[in-house]
Amino acid sequence: MSDFSPGQRWISDGEAELGLGTILSCDQRSVTVLFGASQETRTYSSRQAPLTRVAFDSGDRIQSSDGWQLLVEDSKEVDGLIVYIGEDAQGQLRELPEAKLADTMQFDQARDRLLTGQVDRNDWFDLRFRTLHHFNRIEQNPALGMSGPRIDLIPHQLYIADEVSRRHAPRVLLADEVGLGKTIEAGLILHRLLLTGRAERALILVPPSLTHQWLVELLRRFALDVTLLDEQQSLAQAESNPFESGQLVLASQDWLFANPHRQAQAEACSWDLLIVDEAHHLDWSAERVGPGYACVDRLASTVPGVLLLTATPEQMGLESHFARLRLLDPDRYHSLERFRDEEQHYVEVARAIDALERLPAGDGSDGENRGRVAAVIEEPDSLALLATLTNPESDAHQQESARNQLRDQLLDRHGTGRVMFRNSRRHVGGFPERRLHLATLAPPSPYRRAFRKLERDEDYLDELLIETGLDHPDVLIYPDAMYRALTEDPLNAEPWWQFDNRVTWLMERLSDDGEHGFAGDKVLVIAHGRETAEELAEALRVLGGIHAPVFHEGLSLVERDRAAADFADEEEGSQLLVCSEIGSEGRNFQFCRHLVMFDLPQHPDLLEQRIGRLDRIGQRHAIEIHVPLFEGSPAERLLRWYRDGMDAFLAPHGVGNELFDAFGDALSEALLDDEALEEVIAETRMLFLSRLAERDAGRNRLLELNACRPARAEAVASAIRELDDDAALPRYLDQAMDVFGVDSQELGNGLLHLQPGQHMLDGLPGLAKGEEGFTATLSRSRALARDDVQRLSWEHPLLREMMGRIIDGTMGNTALSLLKHPAIPAGRLMVELVFRTHCPAPRQLHVNRFLPPTAVRVLLDESGAVLTDKVSFTGLSKNLQKVKKAMARDLIRSRHDQLRGLLAQGESEAERELPSIIEAAQTRMRSELDSDLARLEALARLNPAVREEELDAMRRERRALDTSIDGARLRLDAVRVIVTVDQDSR
Incomplete structure (x- = not known):
């Protein structure tokens, strides 16, 4: 049964989480497998396919795609396919062809490896259990995807990255002023989307002068391996689409925008995220659309997520700024005139927020400020919050909570932060003097x-x-x-x-x-x-x-x-x-x-x-x-215009383009005339001060308030610091490196040098055999101070690779150990079973945030007595001794029937835990998504920046998660057989 035939059922050795696969097609060169539960298709080489054929034995219970179960009694082969024979739940004799097996079934590798005498080292088993434990808690940590990058914990960057990366297919304009870290924000968003499975492929378009800078930053700060594509690289792949050469592709805007053939190839690919740096260079007007804008427009119409980066969103004027927003949401931004009208409404909302800050708590007599707030709200929940804030009978906590909630609602429902984030230096603070x-x-x-x-x-x-x-x-x-x-x-x-x-x-x-x-x-x-x-x-x-x-x-x-x-x-x-x-x-x-x-x-x-x-x-x-x-x-006259007309050398102000549009021609004429220059400077100064006042009153005021919410930013930073200071990380790292054969040398001052050991397992990032390895640290501050030092975290590629290889593979899923204990007679048998939840779902759902692989441990003695609560995993492990594999195989062979019985009993014991695990996961999911959906639906009624497709996607995600979590099952992940021996045994 080693030959491939369409309809056969196989599982992936390296990606067991994909579920049960079906052979779609095969020939002498390749075999294509559909994994229905996870909606994934894989193609492998026929000669080296990392696949294992699924074949069940008598006594196994299997499930059909229609939901009924069969207790296998016998099987037969028909045209290369297995047909199972047995009784269903009603006791009727039935047949079940393997093609009709449920996609969610899993081939229990641990059970079969054990019963065939295949056992691993005890330290491998220990590492597997601890990996499951740590992976479970890390996947649920709110800082997942944010803690690994080599960055300072700067509040506005963390807030924007957290807010945007939580969205389904985010489409936003990152418009922080120069020097506030837009590249870091984009890198954080990309890193988190990749780590959580919400994105797998991204196209990054940057000016030619910045391609290598982006390449280095993504690798150095975020450990992201990016393919830099240019014409030379493209020509080297003449027979294929060069944009398929990597998951993350970085390309020069000038190169792509000047080449229609390459544009067509880029547009033919499937991307999850498009990032465009210096987006203000995209040329658009009502009369003419530049080639760069047209290219990005076509890509943005098919790519779900889009990040546009520019420090000067209005450099080319309000019309050009509107064009940038139109790329993100053409339905929302279809009328320039309507966009101009909305600008006026932002002034009222900004004044309302300022009035809210001045409104005394528990005092309804301040009619002026109360009236400004009430003038822009009409929703019952907002009016109720205003009443609570001004009610003298409310306590201080209720009043402050009402003020905070009302401020957030005003920003959410009437602000501009859904599509554009802009922090200013004045708002962020901490910048040096000029x-x-x-x-x-x-x-x-x-x-x-x-x-x-x-x-x-x-x-x-x-x-x-x-x-x-x-x-x-x-x-x-x-x-x-x-x-x-x-x-x-x-x-x-x-x-x-x-x-x-x-x-x-x-x-x-x-x-x-x-x-x-x-x-x-x-x-x-x-x-x-x-x-x-x-x-x-x-x-x-x-x-x-x-x-x-x-x-x-x-x-x-x-x-x-x-x-x-x-x-x-x-x-x-x-x-x-x-x-x-x-x-x-x-x-x-x-x-x-x-x-x-x-x-x-x-x-x-x-x-x-x-x-x-x-x-x-x-x-x-x-x-x-x-x-x-x-x-x-x-x-010299030009400098006087800059200095005296707009304080251009003191700080950025964001209105330079408008001033240049208004006075650029007059300034050019005045560069030879001091009298004319003084007049231009005076008029410029007047408009400059006027525009600053308008900016502070309107949209930019709202953008500043919405671009960083300090409480939310601090919550993210606190979660990151919790992972940074996790005492379990260095202990786990030492154990994992020992098992994988990585040599570690202390260099002092918190630095380690990692290099391949003599017996290192292949394929570890940065540790190819024969190479020198790299220097690393667990300290964020030390890693920031030295570009040549990598920062080890739970998200570092080395840790992710080791944990992934353990969880997805068979490493350590069986073991046999000897236990010397004076109170236990020699020759007694115990089995330690580790079950884990299995929840097949499309990767982009990121079901792990609610139900990551969860371990259920069951310890039984040979009589079937449950010892789980009496003997801890750690307490047992430290008293176990290794045994030679030949002896292990003999012991297992001699206790074969007894082990089958204990495995069955252990499964029953573990199944009792499953309902509470599913219920807890459903509760977490509903608590988060229901509140997010309710908030978004409330926003959509008032703020047109909320896209209907975003609402639909969240509803679909909610339903899909509910179904996936409800369908979670337990499978045997690892089993250790423990045999007691005499105290003087060796």
């Missing part, structure tokens, strides 16, 4: 002549635009570009950096150890154009012998990463890095505190992006911003 240092320099003669002529001759600007081919106002604010463009013979002309005293100023500061010097410090230098950056680095080398790596768009990804790594090296790296504008987007240089703006960008958002490379969460120093300027130049 200090602006201006260096006003006399312009060199080539620049001075041009500046004077521009101010005297109105026509000279037009001549310059024609002669240089530069845009306005580039020709005014980038004098080196103007000089370069006007040079008729570039090879023989004096280069601009020979006379540009900004270069001299920079070299002097690099060696200056005074108050404003850079001596001994890292310095990031940003210039607008690639040519300026390249030539500035050349100037530093020629004039000062200073090596400065360059980072610009013309470099390959490897070259960019090499330049960034050189700059980041504390001991032997370069003191400064010279970047073009591209260096101000996406990269994290928070180890540096000096930023030199060699010139100024034209757009306020680009200015903020430059500063944001250093001013990030975790920065421990004040940000020193240095700007060298030529006295009386257009660039």
Whole structure:
């Protein structure tokens, strides 16, 4: 019966949780199996299929797909298929073909391995039982998926990741300001969705300059192995779809958006999650849709979950911001005009929340604030909460609870946080001071002549635009570009950096150890154009012998990463890095505190992006911003507009794009006219203050309140800390490494070096045989301080692999031991049975959060007496001794019939525990999902941001979980036979 035939029933040796499989098709090369209970299909090589044929013996009880049971008495084979013969529950003789077996049946490997004399080591059995115990509690921990990543426990990041990853197919815009950790939030969401089974495949699209940064971050922080796909990799898979080459695929936006063929291949794949970084670059307007936006739009229409990341959601205007939201929910965001109208409603809700905070508890006399709250609520439950808050007969606890619940309801039902999360630095707090240092320099003669002529001759600007081919106002604010463009013979002309005293100023500061010097410090230098950056680095080398790596768009990804790594090296790296504008987007240089703006960008958002490379969460120093300027130049006037018109150097404010749209043209005209400039600055200042007031009153105020709810964030952080401090982890790790053959060496200071042992089992992550292994720590703080040290947690791939291999395989599911005890006569037999719950369900249901594999231990002596409560697992294990396998097989053979009887009795004893386990799991599930569903249904009545498909998915999930949990069964997971011996036996 070793040949495959359609209709036969087999189980997976490595994935027993899939349930009973049916052979769909087979040929000389492959065999395809359908696992109906878990809705999974697998294809294996016919020669090396990790499958075991299911064949039941006389006395076994089996179940049909129609629900009736059969006590097997005999069997026969018909066309390669087994037909079982026996009696049903009514005592009638019936036949049951194997194709009609229930998909939820499990082949009891422990029982059959034991009865055929296959026994494992005692320490393997012990580890299996402890693995089940720890896996059970870890899977139910609310921090599952959040505790493993190498991150600081920052409240707003934890809140957003927890809130979004709990949703069915989340579709959100992560729009935290620069430096607040959007990449970490996206990584946390992805990590948790993968760990809980809610996602298996993800496509991550990022700007080309950030592909390697994402690759490294996902591996270093989240231990996620990502496939980086480009054209070279795609061509190497010419006969297949390259997007099928990995579960997690990372690709450059520029590469994909420019290639319709690759887009079609990406769209042909099945994805669970789409992540798009720097989403504000997706070009859309009512008149024209850019290729990047169109590509993401098509993908988003088929991919269930979508995360869009941007620090500047309104950089391209409200219309472009609307386009981003339209990608997430086209039904909800179908009208731009309606979207504009909704903005006005947010002001009323924000005022109501502020009024709620001011409303005295137990005092109904404050009619003004009470009226503002009542004006935006009409639901009975909200009105009842308001009445409780203002009722003098309510106690303080009731009043405070009512206030908190009412605040949450206002944010949920009327806010914007369902689709967009935006934290600001002002709201998060803890950011460093920014200090602006201006260096006003006399312009060199080539620049001075041009500046004077521009101010005297109105026509000279037009001549310059024609002669240089530069845009306005580039020709005014980038004098080196103007000089370069006007040079008729570039090879023989004096280069601009020979006379540009900004270069001299920079070299002097690099060696200056005074108050404003850079001596001994890292310095990031940003210039607008690639040519300026390249030539500035050349100037530093020629004039000062200073090596400065360059980072610009013309470099390959490897070259960019090499330049960034050189700059980041504390001991032997370069003191400064010279970047073009591209260096101000996406990269994290928070180890540096000096930023030199060699010139100024034209757009306020680009200015903020430059500063944001250093001013990030975790920065421990004040940000020193240095700007060298030529006295009386257009660039000096531009700086005055930034500084005096909108406080652009002090802190991010998020309204720069609107100010630029309103005054950009007037500003360009005023760069040569001080009088006109003062007028532009005054008008800009007025609109700036007005917009800040509106922002604080309306949608952004709601976003800030909703983007981090401190109590919820602290609950998540507390659950993570509980797992961090779990005393069982180091004990389990030591035992598991000993069983799997991993050598561990203490390095001191909480560090361990793990390496493959001489007899290590194959396939452990990071520990391939012949390799050196890796250094690790259990401490979160030590892992954060050292990039070369991995952090071991319950979620680390090494732990997950070892636990998964034990739970899903046969390792340690049988054992035989000797027990020496003066009170027990020699030759007596005991069996220790470990049953576990089996609940086949689609992986995306994540049934383990309510009913993970749960162990039920039963200890019987040979007379059938139940000793479970009298003898603990630990107490028994430490007194057991190993026995040679040959002797074990003889003992089992001699007690075969007795063991069958004890196995049957043990099953009956364990079955008594099952109803209470199922009831507890149902209670947990209903308690969580019913309240979540009720909340979401209440939201949907008032807040259109709740999608109907999200409600339907939650209802389907609730029904499916109810059915799956109710259908849970116990199966024998492991059995240990214990034989007593004389005290002097060896």
